[in-house]
Amino acid sequence: MPNRRLSILSGDLRASAILRIAAEVRGLVKEGKELVDLTVGDFSSKYFRIPRELEDGIVDALRAGESTYPPPIGLETLRNAVREFYARRLGLEFPIESVLIASGARPAIYAMYRALVDPGDRVVFGVPSWNNDYYCQILGANAVTVQCDARTGFLPTAEQLRPVIRGARVLALNSPLNPTGTLFDAGQLGAICDLVLEENARRAPDERALFVMYDQVYWMLTTRGGKHVDPISLRPEIAPYVVIVDAISKAFAATGLRVGWAIAPPDVIKPMNDVIGHVGAWAPRAEQIATTRLLNDHAAVDRFMENMRGEVEQRLDALFDGLMTLQRDGLPVECIRPQGAIYVSARFALHGLRTPTGELLATDEDVRRYLLHAAGLAAVPFGAFGAAGDNGWFRLSIGVVSVEQIEALIPRVRTAVGALSGAAVLAR
DSSP: TTTTOOOHHHHHOOOHHHHHHHHHHHHHHTTTOEEEOOOOOOOOOTTTOOOOOHHHHHHHHHHTTTOOOTTOOOHHHHHHHHHHHHHHHHHOHHHHHHEEEEEEEEHHHHHHHHOOOOOOOOOEEEEEEHHHHHHHHHHHHEEEEEEEOOGGTTTHHHHHHHHHHOOOOEEEEEOOTTOOOOOOOOOHHHHHHHHHHHHHHSOOTSSOOEEEEEEOTTTBBBOOTTOOHHHHHGGGGGGEEEEEESTTTTTTOOOTTOEEEHHHHHHHHHHHHHHHHHOOOOOHHHHHHHHHHHOOOHHHHHHHHHHHHHHHHHHHHHHHHHHHEEEEEHEEEEEEEEOTEEEEEEEOOOOOOTTTTOOOSSSHHHHHHHOOOOOOOOOOGGGGGGGOOOOOOOEEOOOTTOOHHHHHEEEEEEHHHHHHHTHHHHHH
16 A cells, blocks of 8 residues: 555564453453463562562662663673573583673564574474564564474474474574473484484585574573473584573563573674664663672572572462362363473363353353453463464463462362363263
């Protein structure tokens, strides 16, 4: 249309389904509806305070006048602190030229896309997956999705990736996975690394390489028995093709402080830094100074993480165990035990059942709205993360609720599900 006011992207880009659902939930809460909000991947400062060392560090830095622009690539002290933190905790060694600081993980991911991906390039990722489809749309990339299911913890396998990896530019991976709270194990990830190395060895000198974007923003929040793995530790020779993305946002409940980083080969970091600089997506100076202090205080990190993991596990266990009681009683509810992050994957197989008022639950959106209004359960369907079809799987996030709220929720879910026509038959 010759007289359109906005860009084509403005008309085509989908708004975040997660944020849309969260806004609906906030509206209901404002109206006085009693809800347990399991929608947002965030933390309530009522239950999850940031480390005191981080809080004091920000205040001290501001009082010292540290309120000006930082270097776009990040303060050298913080870049070195990230390097030393990874060396100490993951056994990974990087030069400082490989470290870029950004205002959270999102700008680092966006900069990676801008630095590596051209319009029409193929980007491969498993679904459900957080936001890769949106980034592909913004860049005009060709999103190649691999539908994953509960049999693999909703994570892609080398066998699933092999038919679609030929000619791809980026393979986007995330572990622990948002939205499912599941982890790659060494065998799964190692086989994928071998596939990437094989593909790059096959390519001619004039072909661009296949890169792996490895989002490990939840890696410090593994639950008991879970072990985080990364591509470079498993296959050191893959390092020239890997971009690691991380942040303080999840491990330290510091989502609003906006400090993240990318670690990549220096020739990739340079254009990523240019993108960050042009859009002003650098982390605030005071927060960078405070993060440096925290990462260098290993005893403080250990103390905080012991408590943080304990609080997260209590909530994950309460939600998983509660929903499993419904499954054991024969109700159409299914769960995967969480291995990391702050999420429980739950399936409410309510499709085809009727509500007490006679309404048919035909789609995941129908199920979501019924559970929201009948049980006060606010959750996000996997369709918001690119999963195809109406399969009844939902992400349940525990960051803004208490154990007591979760325990009070389970009987309401039991009543709501049991009230559906046909559910009582399944329960017998």
